[in-house]
Amino acid sequence: xxxxxxxxxxxxxxxxxxxxxxxxxISNHLYFYWYRQILGQKVxxxxxxxxxxxxxxxxxxxxxxxxERPDGSNFTLKIRSTKLEDSAMYxxxxxxxxxxxxxxxxxxxxxxxxxx
Amino acid sequence: AQSVAxxxxxxxxxxxxxxxxxxxxxxxxxxxLFWYVQYPNRGLQFLLKYITGDNLVKGSYGFEAxxxxxxxxxxxxxxxxxxSDSALYFCAVSSxxxxxxxxxxxxxxxxxxxxx
Numbered sequence: 001x002x003x004x005x006x007x008x009x010x011x012x013x014x015x016x017x018x019x020x021x022x023x024x025x026i027s028n029h030l031y032f033y034w035y036r037q038i039l040g041q042k043v044x045x046x047x048x049x050x051x052x053x054x055x056x057x058x059x060x061x062x063x064x065x066x067x068e069r070p071d072g073s074n075f076t077l078k079i080r081s082t083k084l085e086d087s088a089m090y091x092x093x094x095x096x097x098x099x100x101x102x103x104x105x106x107x108x109x110x111x112x113x114x115x116x
Numbered sequence: 117a118q119s120v121a122x123x124x125x126x127x128x129x130x131x132x133x134x135x136x137x138x139x140x141x142x143x144x145x146x147x148x149l150f151w152y153v154q155y156p157n158r159g160l161q162f163l164l165k166y167i168t169g170d171n172l173v174k175g176s177y178g179f180e181a182x183x184x185x186x187x188x189x190x191x192x193x194x195x196x197x198x199x200s201d202s203a204l205y206f207c208a209v210s211s212x213x214x215x216x217x218x219x220x221x222x223x224x225x226x227x228x229x230x231x232x
Contacts, residue, residue: 102218
């Protein structure tokens with residue numbers, strides 16, 4: 001069964017450093033997403049991506065964040081200058097996104113980001 | 117703004133007994149409702165969804181959920197619980213009232229503990 005994969009599983013970085021979290025969505029999916037979950041809190045939407053551009057973003061997704069689909073398979077989230085409060089589990093997801101349909105999102109296992 | 121409430125942090129049930137995990141929601145427009153399950157060190161796994169049609173939807177692993185528009189609820193149920201059902205369950209909602217909006221809003225999660 002196809003699945004969303006994410007690397008690395010755990011990333012430790014120092015405050016102010018740039019990090020790139022990587023995801024490989026399910027191959028025939030058209031919509032891609034990033035969510036995050038701060039320890040003990042809700043899963044929160046960050047951004048959705050469709051047709052090589054951002055479709056929607058939350059207020060969390062400020063200028064420090066960017067997303068990219070550098071090739072036909074990878075989908076990345078970059079945090080330009082990490083802050084302590086960026087420490088969280090980051091989930092990538094993808095969905096079919098067919099016109100007129102609201103298909104479910106399939107989530108990866110997550111990358112735990114720890115900012116020290 | 118859309119929101120989801122899961123009023124119980126934890127639900128305890130004996131193996132073989134029926135289980136219910138509660139969820140209420142608030143959206144503008146028609147809701148699209150989802151249940152996800154999270155096992156330790158795993159991503160969110162899709163269980164079932166309500167988009168339109170029958171109010172009772174069936175999903176993976178014998179789970180079902182009932183959409184109740186008047187009570188704005190989407191409770192997750194299973195007739196006979198298994199110890200292996202013990203996990204963290206998330207209810208999520210979205211609405212396409214705003215064009216292209218597919219972001220999911222999650223509840224805070226309910227931990228299901230099934231005792232042998």
